[in-house]
Amino acid sequence: MQGFSTRAIHAGQEPDPITGAVTTSIHTSSTYAQDGVGGTRGGYEYSRSANPTRTTLQECLAALEDGRHARAFGSGMGATDTLLRVLLKPGDHIVIPHDAYGGTFRLIDKVLSGWGVEHTPVDLSDVEALRAAIRPETKVVWTETPTNPLLGIADIAALAGVARDAGASLVVDNTFASPYLQTPLALGADVVVHSTTKYVGGHSDVVGGAIVTNDDDLAAALSFAQNSTGSVPGPFDAWLTLRGVKTLAVRMERHCDNAERVAEMLAGHPAVEKVLYPGLPDHPGHEVAAKQMRRFGGMVSFQTAGGRDAALQVCSNTQLFTLAESLGGIESLIEHPGQMTHASTAGSMLEVPDNLVRLSVGIEDAEDLIEDLRAALDTLG
Template sequence: MKGDYNKAGFETRAIHAGQPADPQTGAVSVPIYQTSTYAQEEVGKHKGYEYSRTHNPTRTALELCVASLEGGENAHALAFASGLGAETTLLLSLRSGDHVLLSDDVYGGTYRLFAKVLSQYGIQFDLADLTDLERAAGKMRTTTKLVWLETPTNPWLKVIDIASVAEMAHNAGSLLVVDNTFASPYLQRPLEFGADVVLHSSTKYLGGHSDAVGGLLVMRDKELRDRIAFFQNAAGAVPGPFDSWLIMRGIKTLPIRMRAHQENALAIGHFLEQHPKVEQVMYPGLPSHPQHELAKKQMNGFGGMLSFITKGGEAEARAIVARTKIFTLAESLGGVESLIEYPGAMTHASLAGSPIEMNPALVRLSVGIESTEDLLHDLEQALG
């Protein structure tokens, strides 16, 4: 098995795939190749690297590792400077007049990219509830090139049937893009259900320590990978070697972190469901979740993200996020530390005035891996 880890278990691949010992020194950890350019023996004759915008050995190791985790030996990954950098580069493959069917529950930055940026260049999009495929199919066009979804969604934690949406997309000649940031490849692998492109903000669970920003695209089709790689190099939204190394280091502990995240999130979900000040809890691990059975079928666990609606409306929601002591009031998610936020004025502020504007009573939690009891006590005091 030495050197070929694609048949190994997930935990083994997270540590070893794409990361052999350095042949020059024997270093076990992939070196940080902090270089912008590479010596050539003669014009066009080199060791596979010319310029670090195009390729960098540290970045290559990250891409090989994530490709293995998402799809095995037949998958191809490309790393980017941010999740939105990955999205933008993928969308450079579209042309004016092309159409995207976009899930009606997406990260605010994704909606902003479509509504405020790409629309200026003739890229059209419609919003659809992709848990209702009969109605969603009615919004497909002959010009629909991509169907775009998150599952679980941000911030409502809806779970969408990837295989069914893939069938709908492919029947119409479209590609399916799945943002897998909330689940991570440890809990869900969309390529196995028919997705064409998997997207990650690697800033989140893959990095896992709130110390690096990055994005990733994973594809099974090499022709598509090569096309997007051209745009990656041409547009240049690539990560530096140190961020690539930090995210790769984070991935090594992804399995044990995800198990701890979801253990805490499930305990908090049960606590909040019983609290008199909470109207509704959105967490796929709860039997009350409308897609709980689908989550059990499609995922290997339920993750660390949870949202809830307070009975006291906006004032109460804002008061709760201001009162926590262990949960840090901050944007982002997926780190070892627990975060709390008010989406309507933070991560999803760009949805204000749109058809998918945030409920003013919504609070989102990124549940970390601290002591379960400490997290429960913190929420208990914050809720009063």
């Protein structure tokens, strides 16, 4: 198999056979001429059903995740919703992480619950806890690793074994790791989900999602559901994501370099109560992460010693770290999950600590990022 960067640049992206163009074209056409009734050219008839630019992106994403099939969506939540509606029906049960992304929790708790789907939050770093939560109605085990925003680590291979024994599908949200750092299908997962808005796109200029699987029947069901609901990315969004993914490997190396140095600085600062980063040896998931990840990622969370007010003050006082939601772009971002990305978990079992700060460490000069954070923390006195 070719190396990761080679696949990122070339998979599905051969030069145009007519013009020789080395960059994928943006196919803006909404419809396609047919050679007689039902006689499509290459399977294209209407761009909700299929679009050549989207096809190229899907082929590339499948190659990067070592999968046979990928489907690109208009957003990560669009991908998540479509997948869960294919895998679940009223009366089914899903296990989710006890620290899941707020948007995923909101979809399951507020939308799918009205459809008759039940869920149980579980600390998925504990395989026995998962085993105890499994019911006869359990059809999906949904995990994130690392989790958003507490950076928890789950053993994908171990979870896959439990899910398989229960006749359930293991879905891994691989957004934080990206396919460069982790390939869940190779570890036994049935499905991988991404918000391609994040590291895959990498430039904070496109919203998208993706599902990757080796299951032929599931891929066909996803295509039918996607075409039926219309949760598709536009051709320019697909092209932007393709442009971003070409540099994923080099970006992730820099994200990891910077995150490691930021985490080390935070661990030694008196205003920081706790640093959550799987690259630190004292992180409870460090050994599992080292086993299943290439490196430890660009996301760092920490808890301030001064409580909620101190966390809010740090978020307001940085200069290079921009106060904003989302993550995975080349620029560094800072946020307060309790009032921003994870507000939907307030009052639930998934509520995050109010002194928690989440960082998406970008690819700027590490020394500048460290000084920016140190200066913001020093203001806490």
